[in-house]
Amino acid sequence: MLNCATSLRGNVIRFEIKKGIRQLLTSQFRLSRLNIFLFDFRQAFTFAQYILKKRLHYVKNPTAKAKLVHLAFNTALIISYARPFHKSNESDGLPKAWLSTDEVTLNEAEDVIHTKVMIMRDQAFAHSDALSHEINGFEYGGSQVKLYKSAFDPLTIEDTRLLRQMISKWINRLESPRISAK
Numbered sequence: 001m002l003n004c005a006t007s008l009r010g011n012v013i014r015f016e017i018k019k020g021i022r023q024l025l026t027s028q029f030r031l032s033r034l035n036i037f038l039f040d041f042r043q044a045f046t047f048a049q050y051i052l053k054k055r056l057h058y059v060k061n062p063t064a065k066a067k068l069v070h071l072a073f074n075t076a077l078i079i080s081y082a083r084p085f086h087k088s089n090e091s092d093g094l095p096k097a098w099l100s101t102d103e104v105t106l107n108e109a110e111d112v113i114h115t116k117v118m119i120m121r122d123q124a125f126a127h128s129d130a131l132s133h134e135i136n137g138f139e140y141g142g143s144q145v146k147l148y149k150s151a152f153d154p155l156t157i158e159d160t161r162l163l164r165q166m167i168s169k170w171i172n173r174l175e176s177p178r179i180s181a182k
Contacts, residue, residue, distance in 0.1 A: 030090070030094075030097075032091075033088075033090065033097050034174055036084075036088070037084040037099060037170075037174055038171065038174050038175070040080050040081070040083045040084050041080075041081070041084065041167050041170045041171050041174065042171065043076075043080040044076075044077055044080040044081040044163075044167050045164060045167045045168065045171065047073045047074075047076045047077035047080060048077050048160055048161075048163055048164035048167065049164065050073055051070060051073050051074065051077065051154075051160055052157070052160060052161065052164065054066070054069075056069060056070035056073070056154075057070070057154070057156070057157040057160070070154050071152060071154060074152075074154035074155060074160075075125055075152070077155070077160070077163070078117055078120050078121050078125050078155075079121060079125055079126070081117055081121075081163065081167060082117060082118055082121035082122075082126075084098065084099045084170075085098055085099050085100075085101075085118060086098055099170075101114060103173060104166075104169050104170055104173045106166065106169075109162060110162060110165075110166050113159055113162050113163055113166065114166065116159070117155075117163065120132075124152060125152070135147055135148065
């Protein structure tokens with residue numbers, strides 16, 4: 001199986017064969033794909049900014065509408081941040097494209113948050129993996145009602161702030177080649 005990631009360095013598209021062998025193919029960089037990635041990151045930034053500006057982390061009443069708003073914006077933040085890192089269909093039969101974290105230098109804390117957000121997206125927000133709902137050690141076979149963990153808890157305020165900073169890094173990294181491509 002052939003995977004393809006659009007690289008921002010040197011207008012190169014990196015192809016990865018499933019076994020991890022890499023092949024480089026020089027190609028004209030698609031400005032449209034770069035813009036689409038930027039749309040996603042700008043949308044994610046807006047969601048993070050709204051959550052922080054409205055101080056949604058500080059709402060304590062679990063039945064408050066603001067809790068629902070926080071959950072909705074947190075879901076949107078995670079989905080829009082993760083979108084550029086998942087295979088996206090290109091037009092005109094071009095290979096699927098996605099970003100690699102190799103494109104931006106993430107420190108250890110940022111790498112942890114990136115991984116956490118990607119897992120949240122993959123296991124809970126985009127899919128309903130049992131791992132994200134079931135509590136380790138419980139037996140979920142049989143007909144008895146069981147306890148489940150919340151798979152949709154919002155990011156902490158610290159994680160939201162750090163993710164917003166990371167999104168800014170991505171926007172800045174993507175803006176540079178976009179401007180030079182014009």
